[in-house]
Amino acid sequence: METETEVKYNFIQTNQDLTRVLGEIEKESIISVDTEGSAYNPYEAKLLLLQIATKDNAFVIDCGQVDISPLKPVLEANRPIKIIQNAKYDYSLLKVQAGITLGNLFDTMLAERILTCGISREISLKTLAEKYLGQKIDKSIREDFSNPRNPALRGKFTKVQLDYAASDAIVLREIFEQQYRQLRGEGLIETAKLEFATVPAVAEMEIRGSLIDKEKWRSHISELGKKRDQINKEIQDDIRHLAPYTQVDLFGKESDTVNLDSPLQLLGVFKKLGENLPNTSEAILQKTKHPLAKKLLEYRAYEKMITSFGESILEKISPITGRLHPDFLQLGADTGRFACNNPNLQQIPADSGFRSCFIATPGYKLITADYSQIELRIMAEVSEDPAFLKAFKEDLDLHSLTASQMFRVPLEKVNKDKRFQAKSINFGLMYGRGPVSLSNQIGLSVDESKKLLDVYFASYKKVKRWLDDVGRSAIRNGGVRTLGGRRRLFSLPDRSHPDYDKLMSAIERQGKNMPIQGTSADITKYALAYIHNEFKDRKLDAYLIHTVHDEIVAEAREDIVDQVAVLIEEMMVKAGEKLLKKVPVKVDIHVSNCWEKG
């Protein structure tokens, strides 16, 4: 259908031909790189092709026939810069299958995310080629490589496959040129450098993965299962007199149990019990006096644990490594935070026995390191509020101090209740929280909560001013930035939009939150990059394995673990101090056999 310009490249099938490639790319300051593997998972994938493009030449290397190790020094060196789309994939594939660790990357996928953060998530190579070159790319050719019957897996490539492989590398140059100009013009070079430096750290985390104590995990699930079944039985006994229910099986038989996971069925049961509920959400159930509501909440808590964190996570353990290798999405959130999936290790319950099943490799220990109150420290930094700054400089308990000021009682007279209320406000601020939602958490009326907020802002005038300013600037400028320079754009709704006010206030809240959450993400990423570089430069038997927003988990051989823990702490503090100048940075470190905070 579409017209395609002839793709010019050299197909490299012998070691002798590779010498020519090497000679040519050694002179370059920038090259484009792409790889084709037979699977997404670097442990399962066979490295099929390595494509390298210079400004006016391109090479497609048949990795089945050619030993690519002569390219190792060039690919690992700082020069030339390697332009790559989704460099984490190529880094991992080359590391696992060829022992090559790519150095000095420019990732066009991450660059696009940085440039369009908040207004687009279209970052595929297909999209970029169209956007920057007006060129159409057919991705179905590449997908062929994952088919075990594809002759390409035995080194028999069609011309079309090779053409596409070459053009994938060739188009990167023009995308890079344009993206680079934009990044510079929009003050986003620092953010781009940070993201690119973070790529190897992230790839290494995924490659190393986490070891799980399966026996312990299973026995934990089975304990939870017993408790869930007990509650389910109690509930079914309680409501059996209401049967038969409306649901029927394939043979027309009426069921005598209710599916507690079906909101529809539950509403029916509550109706028979004389409770007309709008839905079965947690909020509604909490306000429903009938004892069934309470039991149901208990059932749900167990059910959630079992279904979300039970066997399904064990199924993701790699048969090759025996470990979990989740997909860390470096720019998963518009604030710059990571997201994580397959499985999402950022939502493992904090206190229910699952985390202690993440264990160190025999002969190693785990280091769990997290920033202490990093978001509130960022709030102090950006607002320059004297009371906030003082609290952190003097290492005081900020929440108690807040309570003391708000309620005008001496510090030692602050009780748990008052501290909790102060803490709720301190954290709520960062979400743009209002009196209604605050009242629900702390059990006061909306009016009382409103007064509390007024008192709070009277004590912390500069916090109030900063929040108001940044909320307004989100709307005026259509975007906000972190201390690291990262930007999030907002698409403002049309004035005629039916939900105009609602959407605008949501943007204000997002505008208030982004500099805080995003600066925290900046700091964690600097830390990951620093730590990765130290491990690499010092050739330490130590590995990053996990990160959860303000937390970094690593493992190190037992005999060096204490040194490595100190190193991690130093690097995390260094990263924090890069962006926080007015407030001290504090890191809590814990060394143990499993994933746990001290």
Add this chain to the structure above:
DNA sequence: GGGCCGAGCCAC
């Protein structure tokens, strides 16, 4: 039987 979506709920 797969895709999509909302409800509900886990993390920070």
Add this chain to the structure above:
DNA sequence: AAACGTGGCTCGGCCC
């Protein structure tokens, strides 16, 4: 249910 920010996973339920 929410005038509390950022995500992902599982389920029921609906659609094609």
